[in-house]
Amino acid sequence: MRDILFCGAGFVLAMVALGLIRILRGPAAADRMMAAQLLGTGGIAVLLLAAGGGLAAAVDVALTLALLAAFAAVAFVKSGTPPKLDKSPTGEKG
Amino acid sequence: MTIGVGFSIALGLLILAVAVFTIGTRDSFAAVVAFVVYGLLLSLGWMNLYCPDVALTEAAVGGGVTGALLLNACARVRSEKTSDFKKSPRWIGRGMAGLLCLALSSGLVAVVILLPNPAPTLAPEATRSLSATGLGNPVTAVLMAYRALDTMLEKVVLLLALVGVWSLASDRFWGGRATFGHLPEPDRPLIFLTRVLAPVGIIAGIYLFWVGADAPGGAFAGGAILSAIWILVFFAGLSVVPAVGSLGLRIVLSVGIIIFLAAGVAGISMAAGFLAYPAGFAKPIIVVIEVAMTLSIGATLGLLVAGPPGESLKP
Amino acid sequence: MNVPTILGICAAGLIGLGLFSLIVEPQPLRKILAFNVLGNGVFLFFGVVARRGAAVGLFGDPIPQALVITGIVVGFSATALAVALLLRLFDETGSTSLGDDAQKESKSERADS
């Protein structure tokens, strides 16, 4: 049973690794972000399958990853030049 | 066991491939996204090495908080999207650097293969005095008891880094707050996400800190999760970054070091020396220090991501 | 071949890759990434030492693990400081390049405007 779950972990890892080709190819920044998102979900699955319900700490790591699953995407969408600096990019140097 | 080894080979190759992509791609944004993925994969690697404490810290700090920091930086310097190889050393220089690094890697591979296996270990020493500390997790015991001085100085380093970041502010913004996560309009889905995640995240952070005494977890993982939730609150616009001049903020930032120092100095009079814990009271003292540390770490990491103040309080 | 050895070879590769990029990459943001790749490689190397030191019922030697945990947090604070420096440089000069010609370019642009 342990081996079957390990095989499942390897399979899911291979799948999300293939998905990483989207980071390579793009074309949009959103495509790259989505590949990272897929790996975030897949990483949780790989972690839990590889632990096979044996290691209780694996669930805590999975919980941490799940809490931060949206974090990178939110940072991607929301970050950037603050609006104040946007209006006068050169006027503040003098 | 062979399937487990095959899984590790696949994981190691994937980590190497993502690292090659991180440093090889022309597009800086792609490099940063690849780096976030790299942090997540490393966390899987740490679980594969049965180091769940490190895996937790790496998942929270390496994948989460560092990712937000670098994505924000990448968006701010958007105009310089691509890496300019014209300015990098000529091919001779690059070749020599490549040879040097190849030699280094080969040497390290030889070290990995030749070093004694099993390695000399301090695990018996770490477990022998475990009962005196009242802790069940030897990693926490190393962090909070045997090598507590390292951990305390590491907190000082964190605070110094924050002082360094703050000192990069323009004069006229000093005392103000960081311009971070300012939104032109409220973003309802993000507010919903924050309202769902914040309570769960705070409970998870406190839980990780609390079980750190006996199981994998601890102040660093818990503090990093708290800081991530705090940053999410900034992004959603539900709260503004506190002003650097705020007294309350400065108390929260320094309370970890103050309590640590106080416990250390008390150790001189009440126990064997600086940072020695009196017999029987080790566990409660460690818990008090860890509560203060978790708060301070969470606040410091969050403010490190938010950056130097860029807006004065009274325009 | 066992799990720690495989990940140790992986760590050796990461250290070489990170150092190479740190040397040849001209752009500061990429240098910061390279520094982190290098640092994480070193941490993973420590992990191998920790895992091989498994004894008395523990899965690994706790000392290297504790060192790595503090190392990750210190590495993050160094990264944050570097990023803050980089962003300040960008706000001042409109460029993140450190080379001489980049400074000349930004100066001439300012003179034009």
Added chain:
Amino acid sequence: MSIAVALNILTIVAVSGGAFFFLAGTVGLLRFPDTLTRLHALTKADNVGLGLIMIGLLPRVAWPFDALKLIVVWVLVLVASAVSSQLIGRKLWRGGDGS
């Protein structure tokens, strides 16, 4: 005994189903023609995939509290995935490709 066998079969079936959905998500992410359709493939497939894998792992955990945490993990990923795909989709809708 038969209950244990049944639980093992449940685990194998659910995990295989979950792995299939990860396959589907990856194929969609790689093969679909534009960014919004790829977003669709990603968010539908990997959540069902993770859900099935969680169902498969539920009989395997040692403590009931861990089972509860597994469910919390899945719900958190569902919320995170729904919101982040909405954010990414809106960014695409409003501001070009965001590149």
